Amino acid sequence: MTVWDRPEPPTRPVPLDRERIVAAAIALADEGGLEAVSLRKVAARLDAGPMRLYGYISTKEELFDLMVDEVHAEILPEEQPGDWREVLRVRAHRTRQATLRHEWLADLLGGRPTLGPNALAVTEATLAALDGLADLDTVMRAVEIVSAYFTGAIRREIADLRAERATGLSKRDWQRASGPHVMRMLATGRFPALAKAVHDGTEVAAEESFATGLDWVLDAVAAKLTRPPAGV
Amino acid sequence: MTVWDRPEPPTRPVPLDRERIVAAAIALADEGGLEAVSLRKVAARLDAGPMRLYGYISTKEELFDLMVDEVHAEILPEEQPGDWREVLRVRAHRTRQATLRHEWLADLLGGRPTLGPNALAVTEATLAALDGLADLDTVMRAVEIVSAYFTGAIRREIADLRAERATGLSKRDWQRASGPHVMRMLATGRFPALAKAVHDGTEVAAEESFATGLDWVLDAVAAKLTRPPAGV
């Protein structure tokens, strides 16, 4: 019996793990946004059937959770600079940059509690940098406020960016000249302050806007941190 | 030929307009979250076929846009108090309250630029209250920062609230005792600062946390507003 008479051994299914699954999902999302991530497509990218994924994940939401945590590995800086303010600033900027690389993250940011190992590590690093600067509750408040700020700011920035891409115009031009609806609204005279803002406001780069907003918030935090903790 | 021999006249389709469509969609979302909103179900609630909606809407996303704008009618206060700080605070709190009434709003907040008439009215009212307190760019920056803060904070609050509901535990208890994963992570000793925070942090009511965070941010804004505009 020659080799050719014998059938090839059955191809064993390609081994799988969460890491490969998440990587495939992230690749899909990077290319086509979150809506391009379907369990079928993720599985296909790994030469597997869709149901195979349910051994590693029990719902699609969990896949999203894993994706978010994976990106947090990019957010965690390799080494921390000392100053608490710098730590918070770096965290905000790294989150923003990660979101610019993975725009779909904007859709998930703040949507669910992040409890993955990488996200926890980020939180740990942040808390550690603020440890002892004030009473614990004040520190936690500070971290939450800064997180709330950059979460909201990043989401907004991505939302604007998508709108610009969809219309092919910069935000101002699109509000001003070519957003027919907006223009019509402003022309009604019912929104004088808004009209002035759209008309006379200077266009600032998104990063600068983000940075200065962050500075304001950090100033506020600084004011509360230096002050001795309110008596409990 | 008696009445009974003649068939009833064909039932004219029930008249429709965006208002009714949006109301139906909001009702569905209030009951079962955003994912309960499908064009088929919205249409069914109005005794219409799904395709009928496409006369009023050209995509499901547009329906969401209309829903968001509709809720902004609840956010716009009937009469404005004078102080700029109060105006910003009220806007933040009303947005939060609206989101507590319509939790699905948290999934949409900050996701797309809001250009509906009600949303524009809210922005107009806010800008008007700050008009003249500083140069225009500073004012716009202030509004954006406050918006970013409360957007992020509200999303986070709703995310936590859902997690609590899903586990039936308060956030702290769930992090502490019964979140097996979190506990295991903390037990590794790799997250000392986080462990301390979870252990020793006092549980604050969500509204209080929101309010004091907002106050910090408003303090920061106040500092920049009173200062004369930076020379351009």
Add this chain to the structure above:
DNA sequence: ATTTGACTAATACAGTGTATCGCAACAGTA
């Protein structure tokens, strides 16, 4: 050698957003 158990693949289902198409009722005209 046979059974068991764990994975995998296939099938199936109910539901989704939306494109297309044919019909039926109205408006306007002859």
Add this chain to the structure above:
DNA sequence: TACTGTTGCGATACACTGTATTAGTCAAAT
């Protein structure tokens, strides 16, 4: 009054989704 054009509606259809269930197949254990 008869006809015709237009408009808007409903039905149908399509490609696709997440996931439950079922059947199969292989490696390890008995």
